[in-house]
Amino acid sequence: MRLGRVLSLAMIGVVALVACLTVEAEPRHVFLTYSDAPETTIDVNVILNEHEGEVQVYYDTKSHDGKVEDYAHHVTAPYIQTLMVISDERALAVATLTGLEPDTEYYFVAGEDEFGMSKERKFRTLPGGDAPIRFVTGGDMGVDGFVISLLGMVGEEEPDFGVIGGDIPYANGLLGRPDLWDKWLHNWDHLTTSDDGRMVPIVTAIGNHETNDYISDNLELRAPWYMALFGRQAENIYYTRKFGDNMVMFVLDSGHLVPHEAQVPWLEQEMAKHQDVPFKFALYHVPLYPAHRDYEGGGSVAGRTHWLPIFDKYGLTVGMENHDHVFKRTKVLKGNEVAEEGTVYIGDGCFGRAPREIDPQPRWYNEKEAAKAHFWVVDVKKDGLDLKAIDAEGLELDRFSLTK
Numbered sequence: 001m002r003l004g005r006v007l008s009l010a011m012i013g014v015v016a017l018v019a020c021l022t023v024e025a026e027p028r029h030v031f032l033t034y035s036d037a038p039e040t041t042i043d044v045n046v047i048l049n050e051h052e053g054e055v056q057v058y059y060d061t062k063s064h065d066g067k068v069e070d071y072a073h074h075v076t077a078p079y080i081q082t083l084m085v086i087s088d089e090r091a092l093a094v095a096t097l098t099g100l101e102p103d104t105e106y107y108f109v110a111g112e113d114e115f116g117m118s119k120e121r122k123f124r125t126l127p128g129g130d131a132p133i134r135f136v137t138g139g140d141m142g143v144d145g146f147v148i149s150l151l152g153m154v155g156e157e158e159p160d161f162g163v164i165g166g167d168i169p170y171a172n173g174l175l176g177r178p179d180l181w182d183k184w185l186h187n188w189d190h191l192t193t194s195d196d197g198r199m200v201p202i203v204t205a206i207g208n209h210e211t212n213d214y215i216s217d218n219l220e221l222r223a224p225w226y227m228a229l230f231g232r233q234a235e236n237i238y239y240t241r242k243f244g245d246n247m248v249m250f251v252l253d254s255g256h257l258v259p260h261e262a263q264v265p266w267l268e269q270e271m272a273k274h275q276d277v278p279f280k281f282a283l284y285h286v287p288l289y290p291a292h293r294d295y296e297g298g299g300s301v302a303g304r305t306h307w308l309p310i311f312d313k314y315g316l317t318v319g320m321e322n323h324d325h326v327f328k329r330t331k332v333l334k335g336n337e338v339a340e341e342g343t344v345y346i347g348d349g350c351f352g353r354a355p356r357e358i359d360p361q362p363r364w365y366n367e368k369e370a371a372k373a374h375f376w377v378v379d380v381k382k383d384g385l386d387l388k389a390i391d392a393e394g395l396e397l398d399r400f401s402l403t404k
């Protein structure tokens with residue numbers, strides 16, 4: 001009996017060791033971003049515990065339960081050298097899948113043939129044209145507290161993608177905090193992935209808590225994790241992303257790595273180029289119309305001085321603002337006053353962080369304010385937008401619509 005027990009304990013040990021080795025060999029994280037048209041391309045980002053062999057992505061429009069030889073398509077994901085490797089040796093490989101069919105579900109596995117593949121994952125390309133799009137947005141998240149319940153509700157909304165306006169895990173650009181990025185990536189993956197396994201691609205802008213105090217012109221040194229994980233969405237940290245025929249998004253850096261004024265020529269050019277797109281969104285961290293901090297705060301003044309005239313000139317539809325950790329929706333504004341036609345600014349970045357205080361009365365530019373954690377759900381349709389804000393209890397904080 002005694003020998004039998006020892007043997008069975010030994011067997012359990014062997015099984016546990018094998019399981020442990022298997023788990024360790026799988027990619028640490030897999031997440032999705034865009035660096036081109038979301039109707040026909042996607043970036044599969046694979047984080048490995050260390051750089052061993054070549055990373056492969058096998059994909060198909062049908063499920064093959066992870067049997068790599070059965071997937072119709074295959075691409076090698078190039079290893080990308082990032083500063084993460086001098087944090088704890090972790091390595092990144094990114095495969096850009098191209099030539100995809102719009103409005104189509106793709107199944108994939110990613111990893112190293114020799115060392116272990118991810119389980120089968122799934123994504124859906126955007127439909128393109130006039131078809132409706134749904135996305136969620138918010139910023140100032142962190143890795144615990146309200147973010148857990150909010151991200152769980154994101155999954156229930158089944159968005160096409162998620163738009164994050166900076167201050168992501170609050171790692172402050174420190175190479176010594178891989179744990180925070182691990183938790184954030186884990187939360188996003190496990191909480192937003194729908195019950196049928198569809199992953200939610202991530203679109204980001206940078207916030208102050210992605211940067212450190214190191215004095216350098218090298219953006220990788222100033223924001224090592226952000227640049228490593230999200231620095232390939234475009235050539236610059238500020239960029240334009242088009243979604244279908246009806247929606248364009250201008251992603252800006254509210255002065256964390258690049259000053260507001262340095263982005264003006266680019267913003268003018270891009271908004272002019274896309275002026276016929278019916279629904280124009282801007283995403284950035286520091287609000288032009290803050291609901292907690294001082295209206296005369298430096299970042300807010302810089303936004304109103306340098307960006308607002310261009311937003312007004314080309315008819316920005318919605319400004320997605322963050323940083324203040326409250327809920328707000330502005331009135332329709334143009335020329336820095338309440339107007340019949342103009343821009344609505346939503347925010348203010350409370351997608352997990354504890355809410356801050358608001359004034360006893362709403363500020364002149366705000367329609368609504370609340371000290372509530374929340375995220376926004378935006379439906380883009382051919383002839384209008386529907387927006388709703390959902391709080392940490394799952395209650396609807398706000399709902400409004402905008403037409404062309």
Ligand SMILES: [Fe+2]
Nearest residue numbers: 167207208323
């Ligand atoms: Fe912030």
